[in-house]
Amino acid sequence: MAVLLQKEREQVASVMRRLYRQGLTTCSGGNVSMRCGEEVLITASGTDKGEIAASGVGIVTLGGEKLTPKLRLSMETEMHLEIYRNRPDAAAGVHAHPATASAFAAMEREINTRLTAETWQVLGRPVVxxxxxxxxxxxxxxVGKASREGSAIIMENHGVVTVGGGLLQAFERMELLEAAAKMTWIIESMGAAPRRLSEEQLHEIEEKYGGGSRNNAPHSFPKKET
Incomplete structure (x- = not known):
């Protein structure tokens, strides 16, 4: 199985390294997963996230059976599995601790995703x-339950998780969530009232490009039995 999924393991490792290079996590923090049918690839614990290779990505079934017993899987493996059980449309998950978004996770303040068309279309409203x-x-x-309400999840006093139909989408959501957090912080520090996109403008974005509030439509998928 590990050999058969070598290409996919390399893709997971590449996204993890990219998260570190872009300052979205620390060398020991965060994890990336990718669903391949009934198996899930996930970064191992105790690896340098800036240097991780395919050999540092383990495999586990949706039921929790480890298929790479020599690797100590991420401590948040069960969190990723719960996301996939609750969101069968999801194919990738990214968990990280970007500084600005994590600061908002430690406050009772929302990250404003209505400041630009891109952040709204890609993220919709983050859920907590x-x-x-x-x-x-x-x-x-x-976190699994929260993922049913949206694909950008703020974990109180911890960090953030983003979910996508593939690794690139999950990564893009993480990147844009941190960007939205920075924009929110800058505007608030300037003491200015933000000019949010209007409901009409948000609707226009969604009609033309999709996404937006549709990212928050309750995902009424039955939880899979494992």
Whole structure:
């Protein structure tokens, strides 16, 4: 299985390295996963995220069976599995701790995604997962449930998770979520009232390009039994 998915493991490792290069996570923080049918590829724990190779990406089934027993999988593996169980449309997940978005995750303040057409179209409205201890089943359950309401998830006092139909989409959402957080912070620090896109403008974006509030439509998929 590991040999058969070598190309996909390399893709996961590449996105993890890119997250680190762009300052979206630390050398030991964050994780990336990719769903391939009933198997999920995910970065291993204890790896240098700036140098991780395909050999540092493990494989686990949706039911939690480890297929690469020599690798210690990410402590947030169950969180990624819960996302896929709740969102069968999802094919990739990115969890990171970008500084600005993580600061908002530690405050009761929203990240404004209505400042530009791009952030609204790609992200819609970020949803919040209540705090739970990292690496626990409680956190996995809370994030999994939150993923049914949106693809950009703020984890209280922790970080953020983005979900996509592929690795590039999940990465783009992470990148844009941090950009939206920076824009929100800059505007607030200037003491200015933001000029948000109007409801009419948001509707126009969605009609022409999709996305937007459609990213937040309740995903009424049945949770898969494992």
């Amino acid at each position: 997962a209540p705090y739970a201890l990292m690496g626990t089943a409680s956190l996995a359950s809370l």
